[in-house]
Amino acid sequence: MRCREDELNRFGEELGRALRAPAVIGLSGELGTGKTTLVQAICRGLGARALATSPTYALVHHYDAADAAVYHVDCYRLTVPDQARDLGFDDMVREGAIVLIEWPERAGPWAPPLDRHFQLSYGEEPDARELGEIR
Ligand SMILES: Nc1ncnc2c1ncn2[C@@H]1O[C@H](COP(=O)(O)OP(=O)(O)OP(=O)(O)O)[C@@H](O)[C@H]1O
Ligand SMILES: [Mg+2]
Numbered sequence: 296m297r298c299r300e301d302e303l304n305r306f307g308e309e310l311g312r313a314l315r316a317p318a319v320i321g322l323s324g325e326l327g328t329g330k331t332t333l334v335q336a337i338c339r340g341l342g343a344r345a346l347a348t349s350p351t352y353a354l355v356h357h358y359d360a361a362d363a364a365v366y367h368v369d370c371y372r373l374t375v376p377d378q379a380r381d382l383g384f385d386d387m388v389r390e391g392a393i394v395l396i397e398w399p400e401r402a403g404p405w406a407p408p409l410d411r412h413f414q415l416s417y418g419e420e421p422d423a424r425e426l427g428e429i430r
Pocket of ligand 2: 330331332397
């Protein structure tokens with residue numbers, strides 16, 4: 296689906312409103328295609344409140360929603376998948392949280408199974424993006 300930024304925001308907010316824990320969502324796509332924009336929209340839809348940014352070089356952001364913990368993990372800066380071992384994915388899943396993972400492929404086998412996996416790519420116009428779901 297082709298979307299402008301406001302459409303991507305609306306999609307994310309609706310997704311967040313409908314999302315129930317536990318859930319793991321992956322977001323893939325080149326730099327600047329809107330993964331963080333989509334994560335932030337999902338968090339707004341969840342009514343998530345920012346709590347803390349983990350000192351693990353800010354790869355993990357922790358939020359609190361009405362009925363669940365929410366984690367936003369950005370794996371972009373991992374150079375090898377083993378660096379994801381200590382990010383705490385196991386604990387997040389055990390806690391029954393909502394986990395939003397940018398660049399999940401960079402975490403290799405350390406990424407938990409994704410319930411949904413979205414892919415963003417550049418569209419023909421500079422302010423358009425293609426949003427798809429990998430199934
Ligand atoms: N249709 C669109 N959807 C999303 N973002 C758009 C769109 N059009 C323009 N933009 C701009 O593109 C940028 C997307 O940045 P964002 O940080 O969300 O991307 P990202 O995929 O998380 O990048 P990174 O891989 O660096 O983390 C923002 O500056 C946003 O304003
Ligand atoms: Mg990002």
